[in-house]
Amino acid sequence: xxxxxxxxxxxxxxxxxxxxxxxxxxxxxxxxxxxxxxxxxxxxxxxxxxxxxxxxxxxxxxxxxxxxxxxxxxxxxxxxxxxxxxxxxxxxxxxxxxxxxxxxxxxxxxxxxxxxxxxxxxxxxxxxxxxxxxxxxxxxxxxxxxxxxxxxxxxxxxxxxxxxxxxxxxxxxxxxxxxxxxxxxxxxxxxxxxxxxxxxxxxxxxxxxxxxxxxxxxxxxxxxxxxxxxxxxxxxxxxxxxxxxxxxxxxxxxxxxxxxxxxxxxxxxxxxxxxxxxxxxxxxxxxxxxxxxxxxxxxxxxxxxxxxxxxxxxxxxxxxxxxxxxxxxxxxxxxxxxxxxxxxxxxxxxxxxxxxxxxxxxxxxxxxxxxxxxxxxxxxxxxxxxxxxxxxxxxxxxxxxxxxxxxxxxxxxxxxxxxxxxxxxxxxxxxxxxxxxxxxxxxxxxxxxxxxxxxxxxxxxxxxxxxxxxxxxxxxxxxxxxxxxxxxxxxxxxxxxxxxxxxxxxx
Amino acid sequence: xxxxxxxxxxxxxxxxxxxxxxxxxxxxxxxxxxxxxxxxxxxxxxxxxxxxxxxxxxxxxxxxxxxxxxxxxxxxxxxxxxxxxxxxxxxxxxxxxxxxxxxxxxxxxxxxxxxxxxxxxxxxxxxxxxxxxxxxxxxxxxxxxxxxxxxxxxxxxxxxxxxxxxxxxxxxxxxxxxxxxxxxxxxxxxxxxxxxxxxxxxxxxxxxxxxxxxxxxxxxxxxxxxxxxxxxxxxxxxxxxxxxxxxxxxxxxxxxxxxxxxxxxxxxxxxxxxxxxxxxxxxxxxxxxxxxxxxxxxxxxxxxxxxxxxxxxxxxxxxxxxxxxxxxxxxxxxxxxxxxxxxxxxxxxxxxxxxxxxxxxxxxxxxxxxxxxxxxxxxxxxxxxxxxx
Numbered sequence: 028x029x030x031x032x033x034x035x036x037x038x039x040x041x042x043x044x045x046x047x048x049x050x051x052x053x054x055x056x057x058x059x060x061x062x063x064x065x066x067x068x069x070x071x072x073x074x075x076x077x078x079x080x081x082x083x084x085x086x087x088x089x090x091x092x093x094x095x096x097x098x099x100x101x102x103x104x105x106x107x108x109x110x111x112x113x114x115x116x117x118x119x120x121x122x123x124x125x126x127x128x129x130x131x132x133x134x135x136x137x138x139x140x141x142x143x144x145x146x147x148x149x150x151x152x153x154x155x156x157x158x159x160x161x162x163x164x165x166x167x168x169x170x171x172x173x174x175x176x177x178x179x180x181x182x183x184x185x186x187x188x189x190x191x192x193x194x195x196x197x198x199x200x201x202x203x204x205x206x207x208x209x210x211x212x213x214x215x216x217x218x219x220x221x222x223x224x225x226x227x228x229x230x231x232x233x234x235x236x237x238x239x240x241x242x243x244x245x246x247x248x249x250x251x252x253x254x255x256x257x258x259x260x261x262x263x264x265x266x267x268x269x270x271x272x273x274x275x276x277x278x279x280x281x282x283x284x285x286x287x288x289x290x291x292x293x294x295x296x297x298x299x300x301x302x303x304x305x306x307x308x309x310x311x312x313x314x315x316x317x318x319x320x321x322x323x324x325x326x327x328x329x330x331x332x333x334x335x336x337x338x339x340x341x342x343x344x345x346x347x348x349x350x351x352x353x354x355x356x357x358x359x360x361x362x363x364x365x366x367x368x369x370x371x372x373x374x375x376x377x378x379x380x381x382x383x384x385x386x387x388x389x390x391x392x393x394x395x396x397x398x399x400x401x402x403x404x405x406x407x408x409x410x411x412x413x414x415x416x417x418x419x420x421x422x423x424x425x426x427x428x429x430x431x432x433x434x435x436x437x438x439x440x441x442x443x444x445x446x447x448x449x450x451x452x453x454x455x456x457x458x459x460x461x462x463x464x465x466x467x468x469x470x471x472x473x474x475x476x477x478x479x480x481x482x483x484x485x486x487x488x489x490x491x492x493x494x495x496x497x498x499x500x501x502x503x504x505x506x507x508x509x510x511x512x513x514x515x516x517x518x519x520x521x522x523x524x525x526x527x528x529x530x531x532x533x534x
Numbered sequence: 535x536x537x538x539x540x541x542x543x544x545x546x547x548x549x550x551x552x553x554x555x556x557x558x559x560x561x562x563x564x565x566x567x568x569x570x571x572x573x574x575x576x577x578x579x580x581x582x583x584x585x586x587x588x589x590x591x592x593x594x595x596x597x598x599x600x601x602x603x604x605x606x607x608x609x610x611x612x613x614x615x616x617x618x619x620x621x622x623x624x625x626x627x628x629x630x631x632x633x634x635x636x637x638x639x640x641x642x643x644x645x646x647x648x649x650x651x652x653x654x655x656x657x658x659x660x661x662x663x664x665x666x667x668x669x670x671x672x673x674x675x676x677x678x679x680x681x682x683x684x685x686x687x688x689x690x691x692x693x694x695x696x697x698x699x700x701x702x703x704x705x706x707x708x709x710x711x712x713x714x715x716x717x718x719x720x721x722x723x724x725x726x727x728x729x730x731x732x733x734x735x736x737x738x739x740x741x742x743x744x745x746x747x748x749x750x751x752x753x754x755x756x757x758x759x760x761x762x763x764x765x766x767x768x769x770x771x772x773x774x775x776x777x778x779x780x781x782x783x784x785x786x787x788x789x790x791x792x793x794x795x796x797x798x799x800x801x802x803x804x805x806x807x808x809x810x811x812x813x814x815x816x817x818x819x820x821x822x823x824x825x826x827x828x829x830x831x832x833x834x835x836x837x838x839x840x841x842x843x844x845x846x847x848x849x850x851x852x853x854x855x856x857x858x859x860x861x862x863x864x865x866x867x868x869x870x871x872x873x874x875x876x877x878x879x880x881x882x883x884x885x886x887x888x889x890x891x892x893x894x895x896x897x898x899x900x901x902x903x904x905x906x907x908x909x910x911x912x913x914x915x916x917x918x919x920x921x922x923x
Contacts, residue, residue, distance in 0.1 A: 256900035
């Protein structure tokens with residue numbers, strides 16, 4: 028039987044960073060991917076003359092070249108930075124409430140305060156106070172809290188994280204309401220709740236403001252050629268370091284003996300032995316479908332306190348015109364037909380027409396994805412997978428086009444005429460996400476990211492020695508968190524390997 | 535982290551309440567074990583990777599065509615959109631290969647798929663299916679796939695289907711879909727065949743057109759017997775202008791042999807129909823890649839090259855033969871479905887050497903950069919080494 032030090036199941040973002048980190052640090056690794064291409068949702072597809080980015084809307088954590096941040100360093104350390112071309116997005120986003128509100132914010136912490144104060148002069152003081160608090164909470168969350176966690180010293184919480192202590196875990200809309208009074212101003216500040224998938228009523232403030240602060244400080248970034256280019260670059264780097272990758276080859280069983288990982292059975296029946304398994308699959312799939320032994324009680328206890336997270340409907344459009352011809356001026360637009368306060372999460376469990384949508388026009392990032400004079404635009408509406416559970420298979424296609432059409436109707440209110448320019452259109456539903464990501468209900472950010480799902484309340488899943496989970500389900504959702512989760516998981520394994528080697532050397 | 539580590543967190547506003555909520559959920563919540571097996575079961579209803587099919591009936595329609603009525607062996611057939619295909623896997627005397635066939639039955643028919651197969655000159659798989667497959671035989675296919683189908687988001691309600699030969703298969707499915715689902719769509723089918731004896735589904739299509747105002751059928755024969763009384767001749771812009779009312783305002787589906795598709799497209803463009811309103815069904819790899827723009831000068835289609843599959847072996851192949859075909863003949867499998875460059879399932883990595891990628895090869899920008907090719911339409915114009923990972 029072939030032996031590997033580690034087997035990584037799934038070449039999504041978490042699997043790619045885990046495998047590449049392991050292999051480049053001397054851990055002989057097998058990377059399995061059930062599809063024919065790496066990336067999970069970090070991929071693209073071609074229709075006619077258009078290439079559609081599937082999932083990346085704005086990459087966080089990169090930082091400008093002269094002020095590199097953690098993700099730029101991670102890509103560099105893992106040998107992929109020189110294989111990809113990063114592109115910065117200069118506007119943060121445009122927010123349109125059709126007929127009522129249209130504002131574009133720059134990707135700058137001081138810049139958005141200035142723009143908002145100009146637009147809402149009566150609230151200038153409130154804006155300043157809110158953003159002052161916001162930067163403090165975000166910094167304390169990222170820099171101070173890890174120290175408190177490590178030392179478990181309540182005095183450090185008071186001295187290092189006073190603002191986080193008072194505000195960090197409160198619901199975002201409560202904090203917003205304490206400072207800001209105009210609903211339209213809240214609309215302009217709030218759209219990034221969608222990157223966590225939980226409306227501001229339930230999203231903890233530190234998570235929300237952390238996202239806004241990070242995009243303003245480290246800027247939103249993209250890759251030329253889309254996120255598939257970085258997924259493929261990871262495979263290059265992994266192979267250069269001697270790693271083995273198998274596409275069209277999922278794992279069918281994680282093999283154990285006495286609660287210890289011993290190997291993996293592949294989809295084709297072949298078995299390999301290994302000391303460690305990193306599963307980039309959902310832990311629900313990992314522990315209920317892949318593990319060859321009953322799910323440990325500690326894991327089931329963790330699952331009992333979780334809820335499945337949100338999925339999305341995406342409409343991928345190839346347009347026969349340039350973005351400016353229909354008034355698109357930024358890569359990212361949020362469109363809402365009601366105020367932020369009225370966003371109803373219950374509606375996301377139904378097939379009712381969407382009241383909230385996101386538009387990303389990739390021409391602003393990589394004009395080669397569309398032929399000359401044309402454009403690629405992706406529309407997204409968050410939605411839970413259960414909305415699709417009762418759709419009979421024979422009604423699926425019609426339902427998908429109906430809902431996709433309703434999303435276009437919403438976006439058309441912001442960008443009139445968009446429908447008449449459609450030259451290609453594909454609709455992906457939560458069931459498409461389920462098909463390609465292998466996640467329960469097609470969840471795109473893992474478990475629902477409500478307060479008790481947060482990192483303060485979670486331990487790594489334990490119970491099977493040598494088995495680790497890495498991905499959106501065990502961290503936060505999104506690109507940066509999943510890349511980092513895979514990297515951190517690999518580091519944990521490398522430390523264990525080192526300790527084992529030390530021990531072996533002493534014997 | 536154990537609970538003792540968290541005592542410092544207890545002073546954070548909202549922490550104690552959240553932890554209590556978590557404890558409550560741990561006591562009362564579902565452990566989500568109901569999810570066990572649900573993802574594959576749900577996906578399998580719509581997009582099974584493989585379908586086990588059995589030939590339930592063989593309809594002999596013309597001397598050169600059979601329609602295989604396939605039923606599912608162990609699951610409900612997944613739904614499909616009219617125009618989609620399944621890739622049918624066969625083992626012909628030890629060679630594992632496959633061909634995509636459009637489903638010719640109605641999407642409303644949930645009990646079987648009709649696969650209509652016409653004998654291809656010099657064909658391999660079509661001969662096997664027509665000559666050797668019997669009722670009761672079992673075959674494996676992919677689930678339905680493909681993008682050659684009606685899309686209500688932008689296709690409008692005026693459709694024209696130009697079908698050549700077995701290209702009537704998806705047209706029949708589309709007509710039945712419109713009728714069975716009472717879709718408010720007008721479909722005009724212009725159906726061209728070489729010989730009057732070749733016209734597939736003639737009776738049924740004529741009957742559909744007679745009974746339904748929104749289905750229109752025109753048959754054309756290019757090589758008529760003396761005395762044939764219907765329309766004859768190749769499609770020309772003039773002929774199409776006569777047949778199609780306001781051609782610029784319609785959406786076109788083209789499906790037939792490559793020369794038919796190319797001619798039909800040129801005719802439509804000659805009438806001023808925008809290219810974006812014309813959909814052409816992918817139709818296998820180009821038969822004469824050496825005649826296409828970009829083919830390297832001085833290399834003939836029978837130029838011999840060596841193909842090395844990293845870590846697995848090597849074999850001789852011809853520059854003019856699609857890489858996927860020679861791989862299969864030499865016992866190297868690669869996942870595949872459309873066999874026309876579009877679906878990307880046969881994506882393999884080119885380590886060294888050169889291949890010709892025709893325009894039909896819909897390769898991602900990043901795949902071009904890192905050297906990934908679609909084996910089904912890649913032609914090895916030099917010795918190459920590839921990696922099938």
